[in-house]
Amino acid sequence: MSLLKQNKIIVLILSVLIVMTVILLSFALKKDETVAKFNGEAISKDELYSEMVKQYGAATVDKIIGDKIVAAEAKKQKVNVKDTELNKEVDKLKASYGGEEAFNQALKSNNTSLALLKQDLKNYLTIKQLLEPEIKISDEELKTYFDANKDSFAQAEQIKASHILVADEKTANEVKQKLNDGGDFAKLAKEYSTDDSSKDLGGELGYFSKGTMVSEFEDVAFGLAVDQVSKPVKTEYGYHIIKVEAKKKAKEANYNESKAEIKATLFNQKIGSEYTTWLENKKKSYDIENTLEEV
Template sequence: MIEQTNKKRIIALLIAVVIIVGALVTVKLGFNEDKKEENVVALVGGERITKDELYDFLVKANGQGALDSLIVNKIILLESKKQNIQISEDEIKEQIDKMVETIGGQEAYESALQYYGFSEDELRKDIEINLYLTKLLEPEIPITDEEMKDYFKENKDSFNQMEEVKASHILVETEETALEVKEKLSKGESFEELAKEYSTDTSNSQQGGDLGFFGRGRMVTEFEETAFSLGIGEVSDPVKTDFGYHIIKVEDKKEAKEANYEESKDKIKEILFQEKFQGAYDTWIQNKLEEYEIQTFL
């Protein structure tokens, strides 16, 4: 799921894209090409809706907000160019990979893009802008060792490594099917391929049933107890829950571990940076808006 804090900006950018593209709406509505007239985006009972009407409506609805977002983005790009700031493809990919993991897999990620009407190219551009902005603001947000140590002392428990397992599962509706899958596994068939073939959990079936790492309290009791009782590489017998029957395979484990400051520094710095980010951004963008000559013609 795309973060709620980004929702308004994403919607504004989408509106701007629609304004620029204009006739894209006619494609989505599936109008016959030979019925389209120049400047007409829809026909309702024979009455025309024109591109100009669509444009005027969109501008009145959120035109200023969309334009403001585009102006801010342009300032960020101009300032990044001035400072010779570069964003690599690897940096963008890292952010997308984190998003996919947080959302719960590739399918959930693609569903989120579809829900917001966002293409991956548009998302990549948005991520790139955020990375530029982060690099621009880093010098404006100093974080001292003393601050980091104080934060660690006050929040040490939150950095402790809890016991976790990395597991995959195959979810089916009946015990009979679960036993059939278990039999195939015992004969050496691939867990990943069987998950793709049998699992009804569409959020991860095409990733071989991969659930990633999870701690206690994340899964239903029956599933959790079995997963934490298995050794690495072990596969369970069918486990019944309210969702159906699961075959669980444990891929890896992390033991509980008390946090230490040195290993937690990067995470603490990231947290403190985010806490200070909004205030620094508000000051920075206000200064830049006053610095640049900006003309608007809505």
């Protein structure tokens, strides 16, 4: 995904969480109250607060001020990010992580939540709408980018496939026989497959090109006709029964067909630097007092 890079989103969210933690500690602890000890020596709340402010305070306060300016400008210009648009971007993020389970694990491992992620995404999408009229991309820039990245715009042959993965050959043959007898592939995948990332989707793997899956799987899958189901295929993961749902032929890179994608990519590349300039200009229009700068 080329909105905010995922890591950047996580960093921004974590910076807010750090400040929230400091604020909560400030309310929860009395002045000079001990939060930890080292060799019997107390580490006080004030020491913790000072250290966290030194490390994260300036950047986080700048972000909060920036967010408030964005909200004020959005109100002035009647810019509004709809929930449908926000949810669409969240779905893209989930897909980029390989599914909802992996996405939720990423949130958990970064000690954040979907609500905070949505908050940051909404802010970013608002920034995009505010800056869009000010970012210009020429035809020359589009063509230069296309020529430099032509391979990425070509489409290799792809197939859309589903599979049922089981641990042993005996079970694979049982499932294959049920399919031969008219059994529903998706239902059998939900019942038998050990692939947790696809079983609840009826075994769907989506579209993929050669080089994506292990060779034993691909050699069989790319040789199947649409709607054809394979015999059990052994790989290091177990035994697969593969069904091809659809195929896409290889296509050469086409500039006209790629222009919209290139424009979106260049826009997202430019928005970072343009936002910094835009924000500094907008700060002149607001009464801002940052006492942290005086510390």
